[in-house]
Amino acid sequence: MSKTTTILAIETSCDETGIAIVRKTGDKVEVLSQALASQVDIHALTGGVVPEVAAREHVQALQPLISKTLTEANLNPQELTAIAVTVGPGLIPALTTGLMAAKTLSYAWDKPLVPVHHIEGHIYSALLMEEPIKFPALALIVSGGHTLLINIPQHLTYEVVGSTQDDAAGEAFDKVARLVGLPYPGGPNLSKLAEQGNPKAYDFPRPMLKTSDFNFSFSGLKTSVLYTWRDIPDNKKTAAQADVAASFEQAVIDVLVGKTRKAITKYQPQSLLLAGGVAANKKLQHELQTMVATHKVPLYCAPGALTGDNGVMIGQAACFAFEAGRIQPWANVDATARLPVTDFSMPLG
Numbered sequence: 001m002s003k004t005t006t007i008l009a010i011e012t013s014c015d016e017t018g019i020a021i022v023r024k025t026g027d028k029v030e031v032l033s034q035a036l037a038s039q040v041d042i043h044a045l046t047g048g049v050v051p052e053v054a055a056r057e058h059v060q061a062l063q064p065l066i067s068k069t070l071t072e073a074n075l076n077p078q079e080l081t082a083i084a085v086t087v088g089p090g091l092i093p094a095l096t097t098g099l100m101a102a103k104t105l106s107y108a109w110d111k112p113l114v115p116v117h118h119i120e121g122h123i124y125s126a127l128l129m130e131e132p133i134k135f136p137a138l139a140l141i142v143s144g145g146h147t148l149l150i151n152i153p154q155h156l157t158y159e160v161v162g163s164t165q166d167d168a169a170g171e172a173f174d175k176v177a178r179l180v181g182l183p184y185p186g187g188p189n190l191s192k193l194a195e196q197g198n199p200k201a202y203d204f205p206r207p208m209l210k211t212s213d214f215n216f217s218f219s220g221l222k223t224s225v226l227y228t229w230r231d232i233p234d235n236k237k238t239a240a241q242a243d244v245a246a247s248f249e250q251a252v253i254d255v256l257v258g259k260t261r262k263a264i265t266k267y268q269p270q271s272l273l274l275a276g277g278v279a280a281n282k283k284l285q286h287e288l289q290t291m292v293a294t295h296k297v298p299l300y301c302a303p304g305a306l307t308g309d310n311g312v313m314i315g316q317a318a319c320f321a322f323e324a325g326r327i328q329p330w331a332n333v334d335a336t337a338r339l340p341v342t343d344f345s346m347p348l349g
């Protein structure tokens, strides 16, 4: 009989309340139920996430979503093995709401608490596969807060080999979108508009593409777009919007794909994982797919609905973490705004 782990997971690090019940039986991971409350419409009013507003929305969403996932999974709380929660990085007021809910349930239902790192969650969102993936794996995590290349020699072991020196890729998408007058959330709107533009119209820089390390920088690119946009006459701006979007997007993708190619050559992974909000970008997926094919490395991309923040990814990571012995007394678990994923890495063994 295979061991079974059933976890209720809570994610509230930013502006999505994500709840999921995930079950791992042997190597097989399945999602029993999931629920997501997005705050996009609320934060669109302010053009970005206001932490206290996000926290208030999480508080309202948490209890109904938890009840809903239990009902849909047809489970009573005693059938759960553990409660998992994102403890960082993220917005402290937002993280704290999920953490308080998780601690309360852990105490009331007498279930162990499994702390999960948000980036670990993104990594595991690309691992919801029929068959187990092969290690070592390399992960490209591209979100609103992070741009990371992570070498993963085995489950739950993380070596960050590259990161951004300034803006994250998603952040650059969001800032450029705002610059050219697109509404929040900028990234998806900008990439949609880019489909109608010419990616060669403007020759934007590819920052750090030629450096021998695996780090990124997007702030110079954003500034270059700013100057180009400023110099386009007002009566030509609408016509130029799609070309600027497409040329910017191409510059970001060239850097992401170029650096990932370099990391593949060095780390020789058996699998490439792509996850985080920007992983929803179809052009990025396509160009990475073309690149990895020449290296004969399979690409595993988080499913469309799971590229952004959600509870499923936390539940998935938590199943592996719990089975590896990660349980923390709830009194010792805190929310942390800045938290390296390597703090959660298990030693090689």
Ligand code: KG4
Binding pocket: 014, 142, 143, 144, 145, 146, 169, 170, 171, 173, 174, 185, 186, 187, 188, 191, 276, 277, 278, 279, 280, 281, 282, 307, 308, 309
């Ligand atoms: O992972 P995520 O949902 O939240 C964070 O942990 O940051 O990522 C959100 C980011 C935002 O910056 C958003 O603009 C970006 O992902 N994003 C995209 C696309 N869809 C979402 N960026 C480019 N192209 C997209 N299609």
Ligand code: ZN
Binding pocket: 118, 122, 143, 144, 276, 277, 308, 309
């Ligand atoms: Zn995220």
